[in-house]
Amino acid sequence: MQLFIAEKPDLAKAIVDGLGGGSRKEGYYDCGDSYVTWCYGHMLQLLDPEDYDPRFAKWNLDDLPISHIPWKKKPSNDKKDQLKIITNLLKQAKSVVHAGDPDDEGQLLVDEVLEYAACSLPVKRLLINDNNISVVKRSLASMRDNREFAGLSAAAEARSVGDQLYGYNMSRAYTLAANKAGFQGVLSVGRVQTPILGLVVRRDREFEAHIKSYYYNVTGQFNFGGLSFPARYQIVDGDPVDEKGRLSNQDHAQGIADAANGAQANLISATTKKKNQHPPLPYNLLKLQTDASRKFGFRPDRTKDITQSLREKHKLITYNRSDCEYLSEDQHGDASNVLAAIAKTAPTLTIVAQKADPAIKSRAFNSSKVSAHHGIIPTEATADFSNLTDGEQKIYMLIARAYVAQFWPKHQYDQTDILVEAAAHRFAVRSNVTTLAGWKSLYKNDVGNEDLEGDENDIALDLRVLKAGQGGDCTDAVASQMETKPRPLYTMATLLTDLTRVAQYVRDDRLRKLLVEKDKGKEGEHGGIGTPSTRDTIIATLFDRGYLAEKGNNIISTPTGREFYDTLPDQAKYPDMTALWHEQQKSIQSGDINAITFVTELMEYIGTEVANVKQNGIGIKVVFIPCPDCGKPLRRIKKKAKNKFFWGCTGFADGCKYACDDKAGKPVPKPSAQVSEIHKCTACGKGLSRRPGRKKGTFWWGCSGFPTCKQTYPDIKGKPDFNNSKQGGRDE
Known part of the structure; x- marks a missing residue:
């Protein structure tokens, strides 16, 4: 028996179809001479420090740096049953086909299962990036020896282990040092997470430090044969200009x-x-998250969750974590069925889907540009649109519209460039006149869509009738003073976009080139950090830790985030480390070094950083916000709801129950209760304050001398009931 191990269930089903079909069993398919089973992503996870030694469960600076070479893995709790099915099937098999995704993570994902099962069977490698049956059949006919891809697996493993050890050690070291200085909470450090924080902190400070200056635009209004239009002065040598010309x-x-x-x-x-x-x-995924943020204000993690539901629950879209925007040429044959499914599912798109021409083959259909996955598109499945949530409807509509647009004509227009001269000065203008709206008909009023925007100096006037040599007049000319502006604060959409091209912020030329090289051949990635499937989680963590906050539509760094940023070494807060790791992972792929060498050298660096923190501490400024009731520091606490916080008193264990809402990382004080001049505490003589009870519409009276005096009284018609006082009965 030959056992195929696919990365995901839908790929397993595609392989079964490519093999000619099979019967579904518990956790696998029986295809006669072959069995096909599947993983659910990574089935194994690296052991945590406390798995190696129980004492590591408690954070202690003396235990750092923590290192475990060689490292070990354990089954993920929610995947043990499927892993057991795979290992049992391996015991029956005579050979194995590795069908992980054709990238380094896909390679590692199945290889680590084979290693965990101590598999010594011959293994072939099946490379599939498109579940179309014709592609699957071609791939089945051209399998390779899995040993050819050992370097990819080793590089992915080294990166995974490196991220874990770097994150555990640096986060614990900085947190414990900060706690010594009086800081409350966790200072989380990560190879990708911390440079993202750095991007926002530096943008905020650049914005705040901007000193406005002025530049000047000269615009002439021209008339040629009764046709009037504006044109912009063209700079020449000798003009006084600023750094931007x-x-x-x-x-x-x-x-x-x-x-x-x-x-x-x-x-x-x-x-x-x-x-x-x-x-x-x-x-x-990233472009979808960007548009969902721009149009609907969705956070990236919410968009990913919605796509997961559209894919797994409703079967309405293809693989949702793709980093690719292209489709294979074989998928063009599915156009009629997919368009029909869209027309049936989304009533708003019914007419435009029916008008689409399945014969049109847009530039999206290019097999050479498909990576481990193709772009996110609708499937041939249908659903009752009213049964989808509001978020599911909105995201499906975006994905479906983009697909329908591939089968509408190109947008056609005439572009006219005009150059005029007046008083020996030259002025230019460009006009665009639509001759066929084409796919743009689907994107009417889509404000802020970078795919639709032209140059801000272009005009919509029809200037095609103008001819060189015509004479005319400059009827007016104005020199306008313009104010320089800093780069705008980040929005979620612009931050996500910048994560695909952070190489532009790397100061070292060699490292910048390494980052760009890392993404060679990837459309939409130009020296980025993180992956489409992890960036949203990392950004959510930065919000959860209180390093980032929302201010209107902008993403800003909090005082805590800035203080933390200032304590970190440059290598941690810039994307340099990702570039350096890429260089070393190339050496691992080629076999020049192995994963253990990489991790050992990384631990030397981590050890140096930890030793520095132990010796010198960190220069974080701790600003206490005192509790208005008892004076002890307030602490920002995460609610059960996603990305929601409140502030509570650290004196809770001592009886102080003060709590208040959070806004942009700061406490929103409760209105202070007025101290009565009439009603006095019978225990200490200080004035009483009337406070709202837990139940709506109820009240109670407490001594203003709290926490020294903890006397309380029930409320009767707006007055304290002195006959039923309690000691320590606050917040009744």
């Missing part, structure tokens, strides 16, 4: 405007070219 001298700009105003004008050149614009590519 804009006019920087007001008198010079005004002089140009004065000279051109009222002068005769000559049309130097007028060229019109027919242009067409392709529709936006289908979504990958």
Whole structure:
């Protein structure tokens, strides 16, 4: 028996179909001479420090650095049953086919199961990035020896172990040092997490430090044969300009405007070219998260959860964690069925899906650009749209619209470039006139969509009738003073986009090139950190830890996030480490070094950083927010609901029950209770305060001398009931 081990159940089903079918059993398919089983992502996880030694369950600076070489793994709790099925099938098999995704994580995912099962059977490698049956059959006919891919698996394992050891040691070291200084909470450090915090902190500070200055635009209003249009002055050598090539001298700009105003004008050149614009590519996860944030205000983790539901519960979309925007050429044959499914599922898209032409083959259908997965598109499954949640409806509509657009004509327009001269000064303008709306008809009023935006200086006037050599006039010219602006604060959409191109912020040229090289061949990634399936979780962690907060539509760093950032070494808060690891992982893939060497060298670096923290501590400033009731520090506490917090008194165990709401990482004080001049405490003589009870509409009276005096009284018609006082009965 030959055993196929697929990365996911839907891939297993595609393999079964490619083999000619089979019968479903408990955790596998029986295809006669072959069995096909599946994983649910990573079936194993690295042991935690306390699994090696129970004393590591308690954080202690003296125990650091923690290192376990060689490392060990254990079955994930929620996957033990399926793992047992796989290992039992391996005992019956004569050979194995590794059918993990065709990337390093996919390679590791099945390899580690084979290692865990101590499998010594011959193993072939099946590479499938598209579940289309014709692609699967071709892949089945061209399997390779799994040993060819050992380097990929080793590199992924080294990265996983490195991330765990780096995160555990650095987080514990910084947290414990901060706790010594009086800080409450956890300072979480990660190879990807901390550079993301760094991006936001540096952007915030750049924004705040911006000193405005001015530059000048000169715009002329021209008239040629009764056709009036504006045009922008073109900079020439000798003009005083700023670092961005804009006019920087007001008198010079005004002089140009004065000279051109009222002068005769000559049309130097007028060229019109027919242009067409392709529709936006289908979504990958990051682009989907970006658009969902821009349009609906969804956080990236919410978008990923919605796509998971659309895929697993409703079967309406393909694999949802893809980093690719392209489709295989074989998928073009499914167009009619997918379009019909969209028309039936989403009433708003019914007409446009029916008008789509399945014969059109957009640039999205390019097998050479499909990575481990293809773009996220609708499946041939249908559903009652009213049974989907509001979020599911919105995300499905985005995915479906992008797919439908592939089968509408290209957007066609005439682009006219005009160059005019007045008083020896030249002015230019470009106009775009739509000749066929095409796919853009589906994206009406989609404000902020970068796929639709042109140059801000383009105009919509039809200038195609103008000809070179025509004479005219400059009827007006104005020199406008413009204020320089800093780069805007991050929004969730712009932060997600920047994570795909953080190489631009790396100061070292060599490391920058390494980061860009890491993403060579990946569409939409240009030297990024993190992966589409992990970035949202990492960002959520930064919010949970109180390092980031939302301010309107912007993402900003909190005082805690900034203080933490300032304590970290540069290698931790810039994306440099990812670049360095990429270089070493290439050496692991090629066999020049092994994973143990990589981890050993990493532990030397971690050991140095931990020793520095032990010796010098960290320079974090601890700002206490005192409890208004008892004076002890308040603590920010996470609620059970996602990304919700409140503030509570650290004197809770001593009897102080003060709590208040959180806003942008700061406590929102409760209105202070007024101390009565009439009603006095019978125990100490201080004034009493009337406070709301736990049940709506109820009240109680407490001594203003709390916590020294803990006397309380029930409320009767707005007055304390002195006949039923209690000692220590606050917050009744």
